[in-house]
Amino acid sequence: MDQIDKLAADVPLLPAATRDAAPARTRRWHIAVFLAPALLVYTALMIVPLADTLRLSLFRSVEHAPVFVGLDNFRVLLTDPRWSLHFWAAFRHNLYFFAFHILLQNPVGIALAALLSLPRLRGQAFYRTAFFLPTMLSFVIVGFTWKLILSPLWGVAPALLGSVGLRGWFHPWLGQEATALTTLALISVWQYVGIPMMLIYAAMLAIPGELIEAAELDGITGFAQFRKIKLPLIWPTVGICSILTFVGNFNAFDLIYTINGANAGPNFATDLLGTFLFRTFFGNQLQLGDPNMGATIATMMFLIILAGVAAYLFGIQTRMRRYAL
Amino acid sequence: MGSLALSAIRKSFGAVDVLKGVDLDVAAGEFVVFVGPSGCGKSTLLRIIAGLDEQSAGDVRIDGRLMNGVPPARRGIAMVFQSYALYPHLTVAKNMSLALSQEGVAAADIRRRVETASALLRLDALLDRRPAELSGGQRQRVAIGRAIVRQPSLFLFDEPLSNLDAALRVGTRIEIAKLHRQLGATMVYVTHDQVEAMTLADRIVVMHGGVVEQVGRPLELYARPANLFVAGFIGSPTMNFIGGDAAARASAATIGVRPEHLVVAREGAWTGAVSHAERLGADTMLYVDVPNVDVLGAGMLTTRILGDIDYDVGDRVGLTPQEGKVYRFDGGGNSIAA
Numbered sequence: 001m002d003q004i005d006k007l008a009a010d011v012p013l014l015p016a017a018t019r020d021a022a023p024a025r026t027r028r029w030h031i032a033v034f035l036a037p038a039l040l041v042y043t044a045l046m047i048v049p050l051a052d053t054l055r056l057s058l059f060r061s062v063e064h065a066p067v068f069v070g071l072d073n074f075r076v077l078l079t080d081p082r083w084s085l086h087f088w089a090a091f092r093h094n095l096y097f098f099a100f101h102i103l104l105q106n107p108v109g110i111a112l113a114a115l116l117s118l119p120r121l122r123g124q125a126f127y128r129t130a131f132f133l134p135t136m137l138s139f140v141i142v143g144f145t146w147k148l149i150l151s152p153l154w155g156v157a158p159a160l161l162g163s164v165g166l167r168g169w170f171h172p173w174l175g176q177e178a179t180a181l182t183t184l185a186l187i188s189v190w191q192y193v194g195i196p197m198m199l200i201y202a203a204m205l206a207i208p209g210e211l212i213e214a215a216e217l218d219g220i221t222g223f224a225q226f227r228k229i230k231l232p233l234i235w236p237t238v239g240i241c242s243i244l245t246f247v248g249n250f251n252a253f254d255l256i257y258t259i260n261g262a263n264a265g266p267n268f269a270t271d272l273l274g275t276f277l278f279r280t281f282f283g284n285q286l287q288l289g290d291p292n293m294g295a296t297i298a299t300m301m302f303l304i305i306l307a308g309v310a311a312y313l314f315g316i317q318t319r320m321r322r323y324a325l
Numbered sequence: 326m327g328s329l330a331l332s333a334i335r336k337s338f339g340a341v342d343v344l345k346g347v348d349l350d351v352a353a354g355e356f357v358v359f360v361g362p363s364g365c366g367k368s369t370l371l372r373i374i375a376g377l378d379e380q381s382a383g384d385v386r387i388d389g390r391l392m393n394g395v396p397p398a399r400r401g402i403a404m405v406f407q408s409y410a411l412y413p414h415l416t417v418a419k420n421m422s423l424a425l426s427q428e429g430v431a432a433a434d435i436r437r438r439v440e441t442a443s444a445l446l447r448l449d450a451l452l453d454r455r456p457a458e459l460s461g462g463q464r465q466r467v468a469i470g471r472a473i474v475r476q477p478s479l480f481l482f483d484e485p486l487s488n489l490d491a492a493l494r495v496g497t498r499i500e501i502a503k504l505h506r507q508l509g510a511t512m513v514y515v516t517h518d519q520v521e522a523m524t525l526a527d528r529i530v531v532m533h534g535g536v537v538e539q540v541g542r543p544l545e546l547y548a549r550p551a552n553l554f555v556a557g558f559i560g561s562p563t564m565n566f567i568g569g570d571a572a573a574r575a576s577a578a579t580i581g582v583r584p585e586h587l588v589v590a591r592e593g594a595w596t597g598a599v600s601h602a603e604r605l606g607a608d609t610m611l612y613v614d615v616p617n618v619d620v621l622g623a624g625m626l627t628t629r630i631l632g633d634i635d636y637d638v639g640d641r642v643g644l645t646p647q648e649g650k651v652y653r654f655d656g657g658g659n660s661i662a663a
Contacts, residue, residue, distance in 0.1 A: 213377050214410035218424035218475075219398030228423070232414040323413035324457050 056295035073296040090276040098249040100185040109196030117204040132194035143258030177269040196241040203237040236322045243312045327478035327511030328353045334383035345535040358514045360522040361532035371515045403472035404481040409464045411456040418452040421471045442473040462493045482514040553658040562627045569619030577653035584629040586650035593643025609634045
């Protein structure tokens with residue numbers, strides 16, 4: 001007893017406080033243990049490559065030896081005309097590509113979801129599968145198929161248009177600078193419209209039946225019902241779709257590469273940051289690969305997406321309310 | 326204002342007949358309750374009146390106007406749902422006014438009607454809140470308010486108290502009864518709870534298996550049930566049904582005695598041992614095994630005595646029905662007039 005009293009006098013903390021602290025420390029350990037596997041995998045596959053890319057963008061290869069140049073690569077990329085012309089063009093194309101998706105893919109997705117959730121629609125499962133099918137196809141197949149369809153030499157588009165007397169309307173859309181990017185954006189929308197459609201369709205199915213019946217009784221039917229009741233309840237899902245589209249668009253590469261190649265022709269008219277990065281990093285035809293400038297472009301892409309997602313999370317998400325149904 | 330007439334309403338879902346010909350007249354200002362076990366068709370009937378479901382055959386008339394095929398919003402009705410079905414993205418005030426603004430009612434008129442309803446239902450402090458910020462009872466009052474502002478000729482209630490806890494249920498029940506007196510509107514109310522039916526209704530419609538078993542004032546159903554089903558459904562605990570010799574002596578196929586009409590003494594018409602006792606303070610339920618009486622169903626007679634009577638399991642008691650309180654039923658289950 002004496003000894004314990006003495007110990008208590010020595011320790012400035014109250015005995016109760018030490019007792020409380022002990023289990024808290026144990027709890028922290030088991031949180032770490034459970035987080036460890038995910039953290040390890042994520043670190044190995046995401047954080048390390050990302051950090052290494054950031055590191056790479058701060059160096060330049062001089063006579064096969066890396067030299068630290070600070071942010072000079074970024075200055076070159078953004079201001080030196082040899083790089084900046086391509087970079088800003090790709091950035092503009094990316095913005096156009098994204099705007100096209102937001103203004104077309106989301107409304108079409110919402111419209112398709114609204115049609116699919118009509119209670120009297122027959123063949124729902126068929127339409128749902130048909131609209132979602134392109135999303136499940138490989139971009140290689142999609143790209144190659146559309147290239148075949150739209151080819152002025154052996155494509156079916158001229159013949160199809162000709163069969164309804166509109167042969168004159170056909171243009172080699174993929175091969176003309178003015179229309180190539182829009183055509184690619186349309187193909188991409190066609191391929192990926194299934195994702196917003198499915199997410200929004202699920203959100204619409206989650207609206208309780210009695211709520212819709214209450215609206216019917218209140219005289220809110222048809223399009224007014226969609227606008228005043230359903231749309232406000234699916235906005236959060238539309239927000240998620242938009243941010244997924246944003247990230248997807250600013251990382252886009254595959255469709256352009258399969259259809260118009262790494263040079264993103266004609267005359268770089270369909271060049272996105274993704275194809276620009278690919279050419280720079282790995283080299284293409286006569287262009288030699290430059291991992292440092294490639295990493296610089298990749299870092300810029302990372303920063304652009306980070307800024308976009310952060311703007312969404314803090315600017316839009318916080319103001320948007322998810323309602324308990 | 327607000328009379329309702331149903332004639333020969335039938336409803337089938339595929340091969341299943343849910344309603345097998347329902348006729349009913351509801352006078353303006355009346356409070357009518359549809360009551361029955363689950364699956365009896367009472368909710369389907371209400372939905373047909375509302376226009377949410379279309380009847381397979383028969384006519385619905387509201388205020389004398391034929392309503393077949395008329396969309397819900399143009400029937401001059403308002404409905405309160407079991408789940409309240411409030412618009413989660415709108416404030417209480419908007420929830421109540423949405424239908425009015427859709428109709429094109431003038432803004433000043435809308436404000437006046439919302440204010441009147443919110444004063445009546447004590448919603449003034451809640452007008453700017455959203456449904457998620459309200460308690461169950463408050464949501465229920467908003468749902469009723471949303472119905473009131475439309476000034477319908479007919480109110481429809483679909484089990485509106487089922488989602489409330491017991492204490493709140495009693496309070497809201499009283500409020501609905503008061504509301505009916507204040508508004509004087511016609512109300513049709515669906516419930517499976519006979520206490521709600523007995524306390525609220527001017528007239529009760531007892532439904533079973535898609536047909537109306539009996540329509541009448543609450544105490545009329547209690548005192549003069551038309552058949553075995555109504556006799557068993559109205560009253561708690563359930564009426565005791567006795568067949569065999571005891572019934573034959575009364576020249577009936579079955580006789581029924583309500584638990585509260587059995588007198589307990591040392592000796593009686595039927596004697597047996599108490600097999601279970603429930604003591605609630607204000608009254609006591611005894612479940613008595615009577616081996617030589619043909620009790621239908623549970624095989625035990627239930628009796629309800631006022632006050633806390635100290636009987637133990639195993640005690641022998643005698644049970645005698647009160648004079649004139651024995652219900653007689655024929656072989657088809659219909660009441661035999663006394």
